Amino acid sequence: MTVRTEPAQHAGMRASNLALVLGEVARTSPVSRAQVAARTGLTKSSVSGLVSDLISAGLIQESAPAATERGRPATALNLAPGGVAGLGLEVNVDYLAAVVTDLTGVPRYHHVVRRDNRGREVEEVVADLIDLARTAARSATSQGLPLSGACVAVPGLTVEGAVVRTPNLGWARVDLADAVGEGTGLEVDVENEANLAALGEMWFGGHEHDGAPLRDFVHVSGEIGIGGGIVIGGEVFRGAHAGAGELGHVVVAPD
DSSP states (O other), X not given: OOOOSSOXXXXXXXXXXXXXXXXXXXXXXXXXXXXXXXXXXXXXXXXXXXXXXXXXXXXXXXXXXXTTOOSSOOEEEEEOTTSOEEEEEEEETTEEEEEEXXXXXXXXXXXXXXXXXXXXXXXXXXXXXXXXXXXXXXXXXXTTOOEEEEEEEESSEEETTEEEEETXXXXXXXXXXXXXXXXXXXXXXXXXXXXXXXXXXXXHSOBOTTSOBOOSEEEEEEXXXXXXXXXXXXXXXXXXXXXXXXXXXXXXXXX
């Protein structure tokens, strides 16, 4: 039996504050503890305790004193490139791909297998994807990077970890997250490839004219199929049936 050592409310609040501090370091590093406190509204003592936990977990690291500090120099905080990493996988019509990315956003492993997946049995494609994921995981291990989880991009509709429909592959109702999770031992999410590309554009790509991150836009993905990721207010808009961005081949002028 697991014995809880702190009230659930307090545990949840601490987890939320850890995420808040980590997010601020990710957005504005290098940054000092005092700056994190000012920007998050947390007390300096709370921030110091949370930072110590994040350093112990290998998620952030200290570096040289921040040059912009007045008075006594303050140690700057940055994301730790040797901390946890994420595994990205993609199933597409004519290739499979895997990439391992560290917390700083640097790819540490990348491999693409060119193969036409149309007409192949779903089980065969999934088995190949799992093999690709295991090879990527071994590379992460050899670099001392523990994987926190994986996300699979697919060219079709997804709902709660399952592939509902992929027009160009002919898949219908494939529990892909469960299959890849069982094959790799990782927690796995599954998402439409255009939606993930839109999130990548928002997090790491273009900006508004005033320098603010893009928060309202449409990303159009044109490969063998045509899809789109719609971002409204910084969130992916999926629609009532998860197909809001599925543009497909739209006939504009029939003649």
